[in-house]
Amino acid sequence: xxxxxxxxxxALFLDLDGTLxxxxxxxxxxxxxxxxxxxxxxxxxxxAGALAVVTGRSLATLDGLLAPLVLPAAGLHGLERRxxxxxxxxxxxxxxxxxxxxxxxxxGFAANTPGLLVEDKGAALALHYRxxxxxxxxxxxxxxxxxxxxxxxxxxxxxxMVVEIRAAxxxxxxxxxxxxxxxxxxxxxxxxxxxxxxxxxxFEFVNARGGLSVKVGDxxxxxxxxxxDPAAVRAWLARALDAAxxxxx
Ligand SMILES: [Mg+2]
Numbered sequence: 064x065x066x067x068x069x070x071x072x073x074a075l076f077l078d079l080d081g082t083l084x085x086x087x088x089x090x091x092x093x094x095x096x097x098x099x100x101x102x103x104x105x106x107x108x109x110x111a112g113a114l115a116v117v118t119g120r121s122l123a124t125l126d127g128l129l130a131p132l133v134l135p136a137a138g139l140h141g142l143e144r145r146x147x148x149x150x151x152x153x154x155x156x157x158x159x160x161x162x163x164x165x166x167x168x169x170x171g172f173a174a175n176t177p178g179l180l181v182e183d184k185g186a187a188l189a190l191h192y193r194x195x196x197x198x199x200x201x202x203x204x205x206x207x208x209x210x211x212x213x214x215x216x217x218x219x220x221x222x223x224m225v226v227e228i229r230a231a232x233x234x235x236x237x238x239x240x241x242x243x244x245x246x247x248x249x250x251x252x253x254x255x256x257x258x259x260x261x262x263x264x265x266f267e268f269v270n271a272r273g274g275l276s277v278k279v280g281d282x283x284x285x286x287x288x289x290x291x292d293p294a295a296v297r298a299w300l301a302r303a304l305d306a307a308x309x310x311x312x
Contacts, residue, residue, distance in 0.1 A: 235264045
């Protein structure tokens with residue numbers, strides 16, 4: 064169990080899938096319970112607004128899942144960002160042109176294996192194999208082929224039951240760093256909780272800043288603390304809130 068955090072001095076960065084909520088069979092088959100919306104709203108208030116969701120999903124999809132809650136957030140692993148004032152930074156439009164040839168390539172590969180799912184996020188493409196774990200080997204080989212064929216502005220990101228093509232240069236560490244330069248995050252202690260390889264960039268950043276990095280689940284990680292699963296994350300966050308409330312005069 065990681066050390067307790069005090070929301071009043073914390074800048075809290077949270078991944079969504081596999082961290083706050085359990086995975087679904089497909090990306091859209093996840094459920095966000097009302098209790099989680101309530102917890103996030105109370106945490107955001109406890110942190111004086113210094114709470115951001117840092118996810119591989121697009122901001123549009125994230126907002127749909129959390130509605131009516133709208134939080135500061137980084138989407139597409141940092142390619143899109145909405146700061147605490149609500150200002151949006153979008154993915155560069157030129158990126159879509161670079162991605163276009165891979166839309167048909169991924170669709171062609173997925174067509175040969177029932178259960179594979181291509182998710183077009185607009186500025187990133189994901190190939191999900193959660194529904195067909197037996198395809199892991201074939202997907203890994205295909206991912207190697209893709210990686211060799213990518214132009215310099217794109218990178219291949221391997222994740223939990225997913226491979227993704229996204230822009231080079233943007234990652235979750237860069238996104239967290241941008242938040243930490245701005246109010247109300249600046250001056251607080253960065254805490255980042257995530258479960259996947261793409262979250263390692265965020266762990267590296269908060270470690271370098273003397274913050275707290277928390278890995279959810281098994282696997283090698285740079286994170287300094289660990290929680291077992293999303294239920295444990297939600298319980299740990301709820302306790303932080305209780306502690307802050309109890310000690311507030
Ligand atoms: Mg995740």
